[in-house]
Amino acid sequence: MKDKKRMLMPETSLETGTMESWLEEMFAKGWQLEECGFRFARFRRTEPTQVRCRLMPMPKNESLDIRREREELFNEMGWEYLTNKVDQYDIYICRDPHAPELETDPVAAAWARDRMLRKERRNLILTWLALVAVIMLVISRIVRSETPVETLIRSVGISAPLSMLMLVWAVWETAAFLRRVRFLRRQMDAGLPRSRAGSWRGERRRAGLILGATILMDILVIGYPLSQLGTSWGADLEELDRPIPCLMGWQVDETLTQADRTSGVCLMNPTFLTPGHYDVWDYYPGERKLINQGDVLLLSFLAEPLYREWQERIRDYAEGNVIELDDPGFDGVSLGRRGEDTFLVLWQGRVVLYVGAFGVTGVEKHLDEYADVLAQFQ
Structure with missing residues (x-):
């Protein structure tokens, strides 16, 4: 029986409750988190135990001394630092069911998440601007050509239909992001303790679909040109x-x-x-x-x-x-x-x-x- 394994993490960004629920269930099954990567988490086998798990937004530009003081305070409260999730969240667990929660100030909790919300919103806007710029560049090249139809059929490769699929995916992801924003806003307005929504099983399936689609797209983008070698x-x-x-x-x-x-x-x-x-x-x-x-x-x-x-x-x-x-x-x-x-x-x-x-x-x-x-x- 393996003592270590890697597992695909639930697809989660602003709403951390699904990730927390998943990690708590993994501990209950005897798997302790060791490391979080971009899409996968690594676990090692341990004794099954009931824990509380919390994902805390990582402070920006925090000095080592301040971080050490914070870790000591959290340890005194009964919370143990495990690892971080792609330099976005610090992950803590608590084995004492009677220990106080990490977040007790709703204003401070809302401020930390609002900072992350602004960052995610900025990234989304930049992504859409880049996507629109590429689309406009392609359309401009075709429209300005004296033979736009021939230019289209001679210059468009496998990346064009994949780009259309990416555009559909981007619209879908944007709609999902806006739903998460609304949910996070309601959480922040409601104060503490924060409610959890959604199923980590559903979010893991979603993460698997996104990963599979990404791998398939990479295979097509790289493999199709290779398959055309020698066809001329x-x-x-x-x-x-x-x-x-x-x-x-x-x-x-x-x-x-x-x-x-x-x-x-x-x-x-x-x-x-x-x-x-x-x-x-x-x-x-x-x-x-x-x-x-x-x-x-x-x-x-x-x-x-x-x-x-x-x-x-x-x-x-x-x-x-x-x-x-x-x-x-x-x-x-x-x-x-x-x-x-x-x-x-x-x-x-x-x-x-x-x-x-x-x-x-x-x-x-x-x-x-x-x-x-x-x-x-x-």
């Missing part, structure tokens, strides 16, 4: 051995053959919101080329905004000469022309493909083939 790739089009969401120039232009190709390359660089991002350059003699950019999106609702953004971009490329075609194989087809150049944007499900044909003709005549190719990436 590039290949010469002549050596390509995997499907890509586009057609080649020689497949759409009857005047070209595969042998006419002078060079060609495909790069695939995924992001969190675009598991497949393909850039394909296909070159032919006489400065003829076919440039493709395809995005296979994680979330299908992002496809239409991206398609509309590309639609406006080819409107600029084609100097306003853009039409929308109705084709049953696509959710959207936009075609633009400028001299011998053709610009095509296709939207099918969660795939958006831009095709820039410079000196290459016939891309708009192969919509059925494009539909079949894009269907493979749904």
Whole structure:
């Protein structure tokens, strides 16, 4: 049988009654507190005993002599110092049920807790200011971009959805903090002895959920980028051995053959919101080329905004000469022309493909083939 063990502490900050109740029960079960960390407390086995436990706010800037005098006074009253909780509370126990309470002056007790309340409130405000600043920075970057949708899907990583979860958690924690503040205010107004509220079992479950969520978030933030190592790739089009969401120039232009190709390359660089991002350059003699950019999106609702953004971009490329075609194989087809150049944007499900044909003709005549190719990436 182990003589020592570590246990997760109840989630408590301003309301100390749950922690006191938990420690009293641990003593009754034969476990004496040795040390309190950030989330865990260490106990050693001892004889079961009934004690009273109190968490006292640590005085600010207290000299060693004053602290020694206070400890001697508390010892004379029957109270024994155990340890402190993350430099926030001093923890005392009393084995004598008839000994007086540590706190007898309600004004002094209220003053000590009011000081802690101001500190916690300041920390909460600073946390929210930092969170709002980060959100505004991200929004500003996206809004100021000429292509905000593409900027969003190309720059957002796993941290974005986790940040949204953190925002929800922050709102929840803020509401819980305000409830604790109201309870503490009522305690301070009621004077001594202080009442206890809540269940230490419930607070330990809450602490476990917070710890589990924190660990999971850390794993995702660190593990997801590591899992993406090696997912980017590039290949010469002549050596390509995997499907890509586009057609080649020689497949759409009857005047070209595969042998006419002078060079060609495909790069695939995924992001969190675009598991497949393909850039394909296909070159032919006489400065003829076919440039493709395809995005296979994680979330299908992002496809239409991206398609509309590309639609406006080819409107600029084609100097306003853009039409929308109705084709049953696509959710959207936009075609633009400028001299011998053709610009095509296709939207099918969660795939958006831009095709820039410079000196290459016939891309708009192969919509059925494009539909079949894009269907493979749904």
